[in-house]
Amino acid sequence: xxxxxxxxxxxxxxxxLVEDGRxxxxxxxxxxxxxxxxxxxxxxxxxxxxxxxxxxxxxxxALAVSYDPVRIIRDKIFHHHTRYLPHSAPRLSADLRFADxxxxxxxxxxxxxxxxxxxxxxxxxxxxxxxxxxxxxxEEGALLSIDGCGDFESAVIGFGQKxxxxxxxxxxxxxxxxxxxxxxxxxDHLGFLRNCDEGKVMGLAPYGDPxxxxxxxxxxxxxxxEGRFEINxxxxxxxxxxxxxxxxxxxxxxxxxxxPGSEITDRDRDxxxxxxxxxxxxxxxxxNHLHDRTRCPNLCLAGGVSLNCVANGxxxxxxxxxxxxxxxxxxDAGTAIGSALHYYYSREKDAPRHPIDNAFLGNSYxxxxxERALSRKKLSCKIPDNLHEQLAGFMKNGKIIxxxxxxxxxxxxxxxxxxILTAPFPAEMKDILNSxxxxxxxxRPFAPIVRLEECGHYFESDHESPxxxxxxxxxxSRAREVPAITHVDGTARVQTVTPAQNSExxxxxxxxxxxxxxxxxxxxxxNVMGQPIVETPETAIExxxxxxxDYLVFNNKYLVEKx
Numbered sequence: 001x002x003x004x005x006x007x008x009x010x011x012x013x014x015x016x017l018v019e020d021g022r023x024x025x026x027x028x029x030x031x032x033x034x035x036x037x038x039x040x041x042x043x044x045x046x047x048x049x050x051x052x053x054x055x056x057x058x059x060x061x062a063l064a065v066s067y068d069p070v071r072i073i074r075d076k077i078f079h080h081h082t083r084y085l086p087h088s089a090p091r092l093s094a095d096l097r098f099a100d101x102x103x104x105x106x107x108x109x110x111x112x113x114x115x116x117x118x119x120x121x122x123x124x125x126x127x128x129x130x131x132x133x134x135x136x137x138x139e140e141g142a143l144l145s146i147d148g149c150g151d152f153e154s155a156v157i158g159f160g161q162k163x164x165x166x167x168x169x170x171x172x173x174x175x176x177x178x179x180x181x182x183x184x185x186x187x188d189h190l191g192f193l194r195n196c197d198e199g200k201v202m203g204l205a206p207y208g209d210p211x212x213x214x215x216x217x218x219x220x221x222x223x224x225x226e227g228r229f230e231i232n233x234x235x236x237x238x239x240x241x242x243x244x245x246x247x248x249x250x251x252x253x254x255x256x257x258x259x260p261g262s263e264i265t266d267r268d269r270d271x272x273x274x275x276x277x278x279x280x281x282x283x284x285x286x287x288n289h290l291h292d293r294t295r296c297p298n299l300c301l302a303g304g305v306s307l308n309c310v311a312n313g314x315x316x317x318x319x320x321x322x323x324x325x326x327x328x329x330x331x332d333a334g335t336a337i338g339s340a341l342h343y344y345y346s347r348e349k350d351a352p353r354h355p356i357d358n359a360f361l362g363n364s365y366x367x368x369x370x371e372r373a374l375s376r377k378k379l380s381c382k383i384p385d386n387l388h389e390q391l392a393g394f395m396k397n398g399k400i401i402x403x404x405x406x407x408x409x410x411x412x413x414x415x416x417x418x419x420i421l422t423a424p425f426p427a428e429m430k431d432i433l434n435s436x437x438x439x440x441x442x443x444r445p446f447a448p449i450v451r452l453e454e455c456g457h458y459f460e461s462d463h464e465s466p467x468x469x470x471x472x473x474x475x476x477s478r479a480r481e482v483p484a485i486t487h488v489d490g491t492a493r494v495q496t497v498t499p500a501q502n503s504e505x506x507x508x509x510x511x512x513x514x515x516x517x518x519x520x521x522x523x524x525x526x527n528v529m530g531q532p533i534v535e536t537p538e539t540a541i542e543x544x545x546x547x548x549x550d551y552l553v554f555n556n557k558y559l560v561e562k563x
Contacts, residue, residue: 001019001020001021001061001344001347001348002017002018002019002053002055002059002060002061003017003018003019003060003061003062003063003064003340003341003343003344004016004017004018004046004049004050004057004060004062004063004064004340005017005018005063005064005065005066005127005335005336005337005338005339005340005341005343006042006045006046006063006064006065006066006336006339007042007065007066007332007333007334007335007336007339008041008042008065008066008109009039009067009105010039010332011037011038011039011195011196011332012028012030012037012038012039012331012332012333013028013029013030013038013039013040013041013042013045013333014026014027014028014029014042014045014329014332014333014334014335014336014337014410015027015029015042015045015046015048015049015336016049016336016337016340016361017049017050017052017053017340018337018340018341018344019053020344020351021163021341021344021345021348021351021352021353021354022354023135023337023340023341023354023356023361024052024053024361025048025049025052025053025361025362026049026329026333026336026337026361026362026410027045027048027049027361027362027363027408027410028042028045028329028333028410028532029041029042029043029044029045030532031362031408031532031533031535032044032045032048032535034531034532034539035532036196036530036531036532037195037196041112042336043112043113046113048362048363052363057113057114057115057117058117060117061117061118062117062118062119062120062343063109063113063115063117063118063119063120064119064120064122064339064340064342064343065109065119065120065121065122065339066122066124066127066332066335066336066338066339067121067122067123067124067127067150067151067335068121068122068123068124068151069102069103069105069106069121070121071123071151071152072099072102072151072152073099073102073103075151075152075174075175077095077096077099079152079174080095080152080175080176080239081095084239084240087240088239088240090240090241091240091241091242094242106119106121120339120343122335122338122339122342122343123151123167124150124151124153124335125145125150125151125153125156125167125303126165126167126338126342127334127335127338127339127342128145128147128150128156128302128303128334128335128338129143129145129156129158129160129165129167129300129302129338129342130165130337130338130339130341130342130345131302131327131329131330131334131335131337131338131341132300132301132302132325132326132327132330132334132338133160133165133300133325134160134163134165134338134341134342134345134353135327135337135341135353135354135355135356136160136298136300136325136327136355137325137355138160138298138300138323138325139161139162140159140160140161140162140296140298141159141160141296141298141299141300141325142157142158142159142160142290142291142293142294142296142298142299142300142321143157143158143159143160143165143290143299143300143302144156144157144286144287144290144299144300144301144302144303144306145157145158145301145302145303146179146180146283146286146301146303146304146305146306147178147180147303147304147305147306147331147332148175148178148180148181148184148195148304149175149176149178149180149181150303150332150335152174152175153172153173153174153175154173154174154175154177154178154179154180154181155172155173155178155179155286155303156168156171156172156173157171157227157286157289157290157293159294159296160300162353163345163349163351163352163353164345164349165342168293171226171227171228173228173229176231176233176236176238176239177229177230177231177233178231179229179231179279179282179283179305180303180304180305181236181238182220182221182231182275182278182279183198183201183275183279183305183308184198185236185238185245185246186201186271186272186275187200187201188245188257189245189246189250189254189257189258189271190204190257190258190268190271190272191257191258191259191260191261191262191268192260194243198304198307198308199307200441200444201272201275201276202272202276202308202309202310203443203444203445203487204264204268204269204272204273204443205269205272205273205275205276205277205310206273206487206488206489206491207269207272207273207443207488208266208268208269208270208271208272208273208274209269209270209273210270210273210274210276210277210278212267212270212271212273212274213253213254213270213271213274214274216250216253216254216274217274217275217277217278219232219235220232220235220278221278221281221282223281223282223285226289227285227286227287227288227289227290227293229282229285229286234247234249235247235249235250236250245257254267254271255267264441264443276308276310276311279305279308279311280308280310280311280314283305283308283311283312283314283315284314284315284318284319287299287315287319287321288319288320291319291320291321297320297321297322297323298321298322298323298324298325299315299319299321299323299324299325300324300325300326301315301324301325301326301330302326302327302330302334302338303330303331304330304331304332306326306330306331306469307330307331307412307469309468309469309470309471309493310471310491310493312324312326312469312470312471313461313470313471313472313491316461316463316470317461323463324463324470326467326469326470327356327411327467328359328409328410328411328413328415328467328469329359329410329411329412330411330469331411331412333410333411334410334411337410357466357500357501358415358466358500358501358502359409359410359411359413359415359466359467360406360407360408360409360410360415360417360502361407361408361409361410362407362408362409362410362535363407363408363535364406364407364408365536365537365554365555367555367557367558369537370537370554370555370558371558373536373537373538373541374537374541374554374558374560376538377538377541377545379541379560380560381554381558381559381560382558382559382561383557383558383559384559387553387556387557387559388507388508388511389511389515390559391421391508391511391551391553392508392511392512392514392515392516393515394550394551395421395422395423395512395521396423396512396515396516398422398423398426398429399422399550399551400420400421400422400432400433400437400548400549400550400551401420401421401422401549401550401551401552401553402420402526402540402543402544402549402551402552402553403416403417403418403419403420403421403526403553404417404418404526404534404537404540404552404553404554404555405417405504405553405554405555405556406504406555406556408533408535409533411467413447413467413468413469413495413525414523414524414525414526414527414533415466415467415468415495415502415523416449416495416497416502416504416505416523417502418525418526418533418534418535418540419523419524419525419526420433420437420438420523420524420525420526420549421508421521421522421523422484422521422522423484423512423516423518423521423522424448424481424482424483424484424485424518424520424521424522425481425482425483425484425518426483426484427483427484428484429484429522430445430446430483430484430485432548433446433484433522433524436547436548437528437547437548437549438524438527438528438529438547439528439529439547440528440529443488445485445487445488445492445493446484446485446522446523446524447468447485447492447493447494447495447522447523447524448482448485448492448493448494448495448520448521448522448523449495449496449497449505449509449520449521449522449523450494450495450496450497450509450519450520451496451497451498451506451509451510451519452464452496452497452498454519455472455494455496457475457478457519458474458475458478458481458482458519458520459472459473459474459475459478459492459494460472460473460474460475461494464496465494465495465496466495466496466497466498466501467495468493468494468495468523469493470493470494471491471492471493471494472491472492472494473490473491474486474490474491474492476490481517481518481520482518482520484522485520485522495523497509504556508521509521526540526543527543528543528546528547531543537554540552540554544560544562545562549562550562
């Protein structure tokens with residue numbers, strides 16, 4: 001059975017292909033279109049998915065879509081506006097137009113895709129559940145999906161067992177009350193882009209003092225029994241007008257919005273610290289209840305809030321859960337995966353599951369394609385016999401490597417196939433990368449890659465973190481060895497690697513340790529601020545030539561030196 005899953009209509013559109021329950025391909029539309037977090041219909045992604053399997057739409061058994069139009073229409077028209085009219089009148093007409101489009105969206109999809117087969121609309125948070133649990137190694141797991149809003153719900157809990165996921169119907173945090181929207185609205189208030197720059201707020205937070213705004217956030221957030229929480233909507237306007245921010249009440253307490261590009265002040269740092277602290281408290285509150293209810297040692301997280309690796313790290317360290325799994329595209333892009341998997345296992349109830357052990361689900365490029373791209377750009381290359389030995393020596397001496405090899409990663413983190421690599425020292429390397437390569441804010445941290453068996457040597461946890469979605473404290477005894485990946489609060493967003501997951505990167509770290517005694521390298525995504533991670537050899541070359549990277553490596557083979 002071949003099932004094509006798509007996420008569409010909102011940001012991070014994506015397509016995924018599942019064959020007999022096995023996830024074989026997934027790519028975000030942004031990588032192909034060159035527009036970060038695009039909400040464009042994933043037509044290019046669909047085309048690449050079909051091309052990967054050498055099929056047409058006539059060969060798929062079903063198209064799975066990661067939302068439920070009926071639920072959205074019902075909740076948009078009746079629940080939301082019944083509650084907020086007449087104040088929500090400014091957004092009513094837009095919501096009615098959207099509801100009308102949803103009512104006709106199946107036909108719109110058929111016409112755009114020229115598709116006349118089965119279409120399955122999957123409940124959004126069920127798709128999140130399926131995207132995580134069904135590709136995990138857990139036989140059973142507690143489930144939390146938490147985001148801004150999906151099918152007008154913002155937090156849902158459940159349970160996974162064998163190849164089934166179940167939503168607990170008695171627990172639901174409904175839009176507009178939403179941890180995701182609280183965080184995104186603060187992101188916007190701080191002069192960053194909503195649904196795009198939340199990671200910047202997470203990175204800025206350790207520079208501030210959350211106590212400054214503790215009275216304000218205690219009035220905004222109320223933790224309730226049984227893992228529930230309430231958001232005081234008196235501080236917000238988005239329930240009345242689309243994409244609106246905070247009300248005058250919030251601005252009177254916290255000050256006016258920061259102008260994008262203006263100097264970051266102590267107020268901004270403290271506000272970032274406060275929203276991050278409360279995000280962590282909410283996550284701990286919900287997850288402690290979820291464990292009390294399920295008594296399961298395994299937790300699967302999904303939804304955009306699950307990209308908050310600092311909160312995830314605290315959940316691992318401070319709740320009774322022993323193991324956590326978060327698949328690499330935990331945001332809405334991953335619902336393309338989940339909707340396809342949920343369709344398959346709802347039909348094939350006794351079929352075995354197929355866990356993933358890496359994120360490399362996109363396109364790869366042959367040596368011939370690499371050579372043609374280099375020739376078109378008039379770049380020469382070498383094919384060293386001792387590539388890893390040379391690269392480790394380059395990094396040891398402060399050189400920066402663009403690394404492009406194998407299949408593209410799914411999800412927002414570069415995990416070793418479309419990465420920029422260098423040494424985790426000296427401390428100044430962080431500033432060099434931010435200013436001369438990434439062209440981004442100086443407060444942004446960088447991530448380490450470490451071999452799984454040595455994770456506990458450098459960090460205060462040895463729990464695997466293959467998708468860079470858990471933050472650990474750097475051991476005091478090791479901090480001086482890895483200053484460029486140690487954030488201001490002494491933590492790092494860790495990626496662990498095994499030979500099975502990425503033998504090339506594993507071997508490179510091994511050689512780097514042989515030369516330096518340090519078993520960690522610095523990894524950041526192969527892009528510059530505001531651009532998606534590079535997808536093709538051509539975009540990799542353009543990024544390389546437009547920054548101060550020193551070397552470019554293709555397919556663990558070709559070495560290009562900047563002249």
